Amino acid sequence: MGMKILMGCVCILPMMLIFYGIMYFEGKPKGNILFGVTLWQEAFEDEKIKQMQKLYKKRLLLINIMTIALFVAGCIPKRESISMSIFMMLILVIIIAYFIPFAIANRQLTSYKLTANQTNGTPVSGEKIAVDIKAVANREPVMFKKTGLAGMIAGIIPVILEIIIGTSSDMKGYNLLVVGVLSSVGIIMFCMLFVYSRMKTDIVSTDSAVNIQVTRVRNYQLSRMSVIFIWVNTIFTFYIWIRMWADYVKVTEIVIVSLIYVIIVMAAIIVAQIKIRKAEDKYKGEYISEADDDRYWLWGMVYYNKNDKSFMVNKRTGIGTTINMAKPAGKIMMAVVGIIVALSIIGSSIWMILLDFTPVSLTIEQGKLVSNQIGNEYTINLNAITKAELVDELPDMSKRVGTGMDTLYKGLWREKDGTDCQVCVRINGGCYIKIETVSGRYYLNDEDKSDTKELYDMLTDYIENK
Amino acid sequence: MLLTLDFSSDIPIYVQIRNEIVQAIGDGRLKDGERLPTVRALAAEAGINSMTVNKAYKMLKLEGYIITDRRNGAAVHLSKNEDNNMPEELEDKIGLVVAEVKAKGVTIDRLVAYIREIYGADNKDKEGEE
Known part of the structure; x- marks a missing residue:
């Protein structure tokens, strides 16, 4: 639950607010540009354009409500991995969804401008720069x-x-x-x-x-x-x-x-x-401005101008800068960012579900203690074990490399006294085997508590008889 | 001084650059000796090929509106016409334009007023009177 609250407070809600804030300001005119469309001076008094602005704000609010609803839905599943996967997908949804009202407004205003200019007899260039x-x-x-x-x-x-x-x-x-x-x-x-x-x-x-x-x-x-x-x-x-x-x-x-x-x-x-x-x-x-380069702005947001050698340009609306997508570097950058974001979100969701649902097993095979989860985690020669102890609680420890989910601890961890230990345990309310070997300390268990206890008995017998 | 380029226009870009700079020199927005951006800088800013800007600068240099040197780039050059002679290459152009204006029914007073406006002569006269 703590992780869900942390994810909501540190990631989803601030991200939602930031995107809402950015897109709210993107909807305000900058000079004679609104929704990425260059307009004539009197256009801002036009009732139809004012209506478009109102509709844009309503759509943004709708996206907010939808995002909050999806966040609440993501909190419902008990398993952390499923909630986290929903949150990850939600990040992707937020990145895309908040731009949709702007793109719709851009399309509507572009066609309205075309109609208005045709009525006025004003030529539309869309390729004028200053x-x-x-x-x-x-x-x-x-x-x-x-x-x-x-x-x-x-x-x-x-x-x-x-x-x-x-x-x-x-x-x-x-x-x-x-x-x-x-x-x-x-x-x-x-x-x-x-x-x-x-x-x-x-x-x-x-x-x-x-x-x-x-x-x-x-x-x-x-x-x-x-x-x-x-x-x-x-x-x-x-x-x-x-x-x-x-x-x-x-x-x-x-x-x-x-x-x-x-x-x-x-x-x-x-x-x-x-x-x-x-x-x-x-x-x-x-x-x-006399300039009207609407044609180079896809959906009023994405700058695509093959003739322009600039890599970075000022955004038409709102604040900040954007990249020229027609430049090879722009294309590569967007492709790399897109692939990284998509792979990391989809990949980490699958990975978390696998970690959460794949059972942890601990067995003795051919004189070796073998801990398996997604793959073979640890293989310890029984002769190397100097001490084994059954503990109800794990000590206070911090993760160095690995997994620290509600239901699974895995990888290299460090105890409060500074001792490094290798861990592969299902957090199941007690029953972990603390193993001391010549090469270091391990905390291991099996998905099933009784199997863990049985294995512990076998281990202690082996150490005593050694 | 703003240079406006229309990529959808039938007028070539280098001619548009040349025309805008000449107009700016004429109406005083660009003064004698004022530095112009380098070919590369202007091309990068306008998002056009350096060759296009180079062509416009060459044209301006040939017509005597700018001077270029390798160290300082290009600068505006106002030629001193002490004899007050009408440049030959412009005579035909002006003659044609005046004929067109006349054919359209514009009076000489309106044409003169317009020319005075372009020259900024009214303002100069007023300043002189004061």
Whole structure:
């Protein structure tokens, strides 16, 4: 139940609120653009368009209700694996569902614009772009380059230290992977500083000085956000690397620190985007752009322009930037992200159900104690066992690598006194065998309590007779 | 100075770039000596091929509206016409346009007022009087 509440409070509900907030603001006009459609000045007074905006908000609310209903439905099953699988699918649903009202509104408004323009006799181009020549000629250099570089290099230090003075050999690869992935986030964010400086200039006015200023504010805020991200990530990488050396780490501590990390990064992103939006609103005045590049925006959200060499462009509505899907890098990035998200959600759901429903077995075969679950987990030579003890409760321990479900503990765990132990037990309200061997400690059991007790008796007989 | 390019127009993009820059020089949005973006930067910003921008810049250079050098890129160049001579290559074009305007029934006063508007001559006269 704890895991369900944690998933709901930490993941599903915040995600729902974030998506609702983002899409709510996406529904507001930016300049003369609404739902990704370039409109004429008087259009915002048009009753039909006002009605479309109302309908959009209603649809968003409907998605909210649907998401909450699915979350409640996901809490009903008793087995954690089924609930978690439903939650995982719900994440996928949230990612897609919140964009549907926007896409519908975009289609409706595009066809309405076409009809209105045909009535007015206004030609619809959809392929008109505007460039501020003076702003392009006065492009700012990359901002915060030195601070970002220092942060990025500092973030690589744990990786180097892990390679040189790394922990025990069985964990070295895993530790290296974790700190490596974390420090690569810093490297990516450092590269983003160069991407920001090359992004298209913002056009919010016919006055080039204003456009230069707004673009400068945008680059400054985005670069500062990246540098904060780099340094927070570096501190987090150091923290994780240091805690890898600790004898005992509580999962809650890692969760809390990770949450703080995410909150700081999210706050930096939101603050930067709000300040950019404020600067645009402050300077833009009554300017209505002549540009109309609707044709390059699929569903008003996805930028697809084969002629444009830019990788990142400003979003038409709302805040932030988006990638050009016509660029090979854009396609690859989306394909990789899509595959990773789909595989991780579907794969982890199947994996959790398998872990939860596959019985744990413990047997003695040809002088060896064999623990099986999905595969062969542990094989211990009986001669290597020095002591066996039947315990009703598992000691206070934290997971290092493996599974820590409500119903199953598996993998490498560490006890509070700092002793590492190999675990493969079904949590069934008692009856676990604590086994001491020459190579380390194990906690094992069988799906059936009586079978576990029977096996324990056989083990003790064997040790006594040895 | 905003450069608006219409990809659905029949006018080639390099001609659109050339025309917009000439118009901006004419109405004073681009001043003598003002730096223009490099070919690569403008192409990247507009999302067009560098060759297209290069073609427009070459055309502008040939017509004497800009000067280019390898170190500083391109800059606006206003030619000093001390003799106040009408450039030969423009005479025919203006002649044709005036004929078209006349054929459409526009009066000479309206045409002159329009030309003065483009030149910004009314404002200059007013400033002179003050």
